[in-house]
Amino acid sequence: xxxxxxxxxxxxxxxxxxxxMALAVVMIYQAIDHLxxxxxxxxxxxxxxxxxxxxxxVPYWGAFVLTVAFSFAAGIVIERLLFKPLAKAPVLTNxxxxxxxxxxxxxxxxxxxxxxxxxxxxxxxxxxxxGSQLISTHQAGMIGxxxxxxxxxxxxxxxxxxxxxxxxxxxxxxxxxxxxxxxSWMIALxxxxxxxxxxxxxxxxxxxxxxxxNMMLGxxxxxxxxxxxxGLSSPFGAVVGGFLVGIFENLVGTYIPGVGNELxxxxxxxxxxxxxxxxxxxxxxxxxxxxx
Amino acid sequence: MTAMxxxxxxxxxxxxxxxxxxxxxxxxxxxxxxxxxxxGAGKTTxxxxxxxxxxxxxxIEFEGKPIGAxxxxxxxxxxxxxxxxxxxxxxxxxxxxxxxxxxISRSDKKAIVADIERMYxxxxxxxxxxxxxxxxxSGGEQQMLAVARALMLRPRLMLLDEPSxxxxxxxxxxxxxxxxxxxxxxxxTILVVEQNAQLALELADQAxxxxxxxxxxxxxxxxxxxxxxxxxxYLGY
Numbered sequence: 296x297x298x299x300x301x302x303x304x305x306x307x308x309x310x311x312x313x314x315x316m317a318l319a320v321v322m323i324y325q326a327i328d329h330l331x332x333x334x335x336x337x338x339x340x341x342x343x344x345x346x347x348x349x350x351x352x353v354p355y356w357g358a359f360v361l362t363v364a365f366s367f368a369a370g371i372v373i374e375r376l377l378f379k380p381l382a383k384a385p386v387l388t389n390x391x392x393x394x395x396x397x398x399x400x401x402x403x404x405x406x407x408x409x410x411x412x413x414x415x416x417x418x419x420x421x422x423x424x425x426g427s428q429l430i431s432t433h434q435a436g437m438i439g440x441x442x443x444x445x446x447x448x449x450x451x452x453x454x455x456x457x458x459x460x461x462x463x464x465x466x467x468x469x470x471x472x473x474x475x476x477x478x479s480w481m482i483a484l485x486x487x488x489x490x491x492x493x494x495x496x497x498x499x500x501x502x503x504x505x506x507x508x509n510m511m512l513g514x515x516x517x518x519x520x521x522x523x524x525x526g527l528s529s530p531f532g533a534v535v536g537g538f539l540v541g542i543f544e545n546l547v548g549t550y551i552p553g554v555g556n557e558l559x560x561x562x563x564x565x566x567x568x569x570x571x572x573x574x575x576x577x578x579x580x581x582x583x584x585x586x587x
Numbered sequence: 588m589t590a591m592x593x594x595x596x597x598x599x600x601x602x603x604x605x606x607x608x609x610x611x612x613x614x615x616x617x618x619x620x621x622x623x624x625x626x627g628a629g630k631t632t633x634x635x636x637x638x639x640x641x642x643x644x645x646x647i648e649f650e651g652k653p654i655g656a657x658x659x660x661x662x663x664x665x666x667x668x669x670x671x672x673x674x675x676x677x678x679x680x681x682x683x684x685x686x687x688x689x690x691i692s693r694s695d696k697k698a699i700v701a702d703i704e705r706m707y708x709x710x711x712x713x714x715x716x717x718x719x720x721x722x723x724x725s726g727g728e729q730q731m732l733a734v735a736r737a738l739m740l741r742p743r744l745m746l747l748d749e750p751s752x753x754x755x756x757x758x759x760x761x762x763x764x765x766x767x768x769x770x771x772x773x774x775x776t777i778l779v780v781e782q783n784a785q786l787a788l789e790l791a792d793q794a795x796x797x798x799x800x801x802x803x804x805x806x807x808x809x810x811x812x813x814x815x816x817x818x819x820x821y822l823g824y
Contacts, residue, residue: 456691463677463688470675472659473638473668474740475692 301429302545308434309503309517310541311441315496316511316518317525317533318448319489324527325465326485327378329389333396334493335515337373339508340400341366341494342501343408346415355418359498363491370490374483404508415501437499444495445534448488452530461485513560517544520563523570526580535579540566591616591744591776592637597645599629599636599800606632607643608800614744614793619770619777621791621808623784623821629800630780631672634746638662638669650743664692668737672748676729676736678722682713685721685732689739699739706735709765727758734762738769745769747779751786759783763790784821788812796821 348358419436452458464481525536707714781787
């Protein structure tokens with residue numbers, strides 16, 4: 296029983312990271328109808344920035360805030376330079392753009408910081424949380440930071456004018472323009488926020504997976520699985536999907552013999568395929584109905 | 588009376604297809620004008636061209652200023668509200684959020700709150716439903732909401748694209764009565780595109796008739812209503 300509780304709590308902790316990645320993916324998907332394959336690499340690059348800042352002597356939380364701000368700005372720049380010109384291009388052109396972005400960020404990070412694994416600090420420590428063996432303080436911190444961010448995002452989208460305008464631009468771009476919303480900038484803002492959310496996920500998971508240019512590959516695949524499970528059209532669904540996938544991953548790894556760490560990734564892919572076959576709109580997404 | 592909107596030699600294109608062939612017309616300040624025509628005549632395209640939502644050439648002047656190559660959102664911010672065909676309701680948001688979106692380009696918070704209250708006076712049914720998802724409203728209620736959302740801009744000019752579409756006759760009467768009231772009381776100049784020619788001509792003071800992308804008749808709404816050709820083609824008697 297203790298093993299079960301332990302695995303569920305650990306699943307919630309990593310699930311928090313998947314939830315962040317899924318949310319970042321869904322935010323961009325809502326804005327431009329494409330999946331950002333480079334979301335993980337953007338997060339990885341941000342995490343390296345924060346590491347570099349700490350190497351230069353900036354304290355953890357200072358580096359954290361600077362990195363989030365940098366990522367927000369970088370997300371906007373990427374959208375303006377690369378994806379705004381592709382807005383009316385066919386799907387495959389966009390996919391090529393995302394893969395190019397993935398490759399560029401990955402190699403530039405390797406070039407600057409090389410491919411050796413680096414230790415990444417945690418501000419929460421790694422002792423047992425509240426004296427309990429079930430969960431470590433870092434895992435508790437991961438959950439706490441994620442929940443705080445989600446609450447802030449909820450208030451932003453629910454109660455601020457910019458949040459309202461962003462929702463309008465994502466749901467009906469033409470109507471949004473007709474009330475005077477600059478939808479193009481709303482998309483850029485969405486990119487900035489997605490990049491910022493991803494950077495938080497990167498900095499939270501780095502102490503667990505260690506820092507190196509390929510650290511986000513597995514995390515992003517789980518993020519995709521979470522987004523698909525929750526429904527690509529639902530930010531709320533993406534978050535729930537993230538936690539569910541985190542728990543599922545841990546339980547399967549623990550209780551199904553032979554799965555272990557090696558087969559965890561194929562399980563995420565199997566989950567994506569299963570959801571797409573059985574319930575393509577996901578748990579909370581709305582089925583897209585097109586009149587022809 | 589001065590012309591609020593001046594359109595000269597407007598030509599619009601969908602890809603290679605030309606939809607408007609040199610439209611010239613003007614709207615007087617404070618007037619209520621209707622644009623009549625059969626399906627495919629170019630009524631919707633005319634409204635979309637004014638807001639730069641389709642590729643077009645020609646000169647459009649609003650209150651003496653050329654609209655030029657402004658983006659749609661910047662044309663709207665000049666004070667031109669556009670209620671599109673199909674209403675453009677944000678169906679997954681509440682009625683109140685839809686109204687707030689109408690005023691999203693304004694920053695006078697107190698006046699916005701007061702305006703929302705004023706919309707509830709014009710359209711009491713919206714007040715009963717203000718926390719409801721706009722998609723759950725009936726067609727008539729959604730059309731009222733679309734008009735209210737457009738008014739939240741505090742527009743000088745309002746463009747309406749077939750507001751009667753798909754609505755029951757009684758509701759259409761009610762809607763047109765409110766449009767007349769808005770035109771008189773709030774001094775909003777209105778251009779309404781309609782298939783329901785009879786009702787539109789009753790309401791309007793000016794009318795234009797358009798056929799295959801050209802204006803074929805213009806004048807006082809009453810004269811147009813009495814014109815034999817118009818009676819036969821559009822009024823059916």
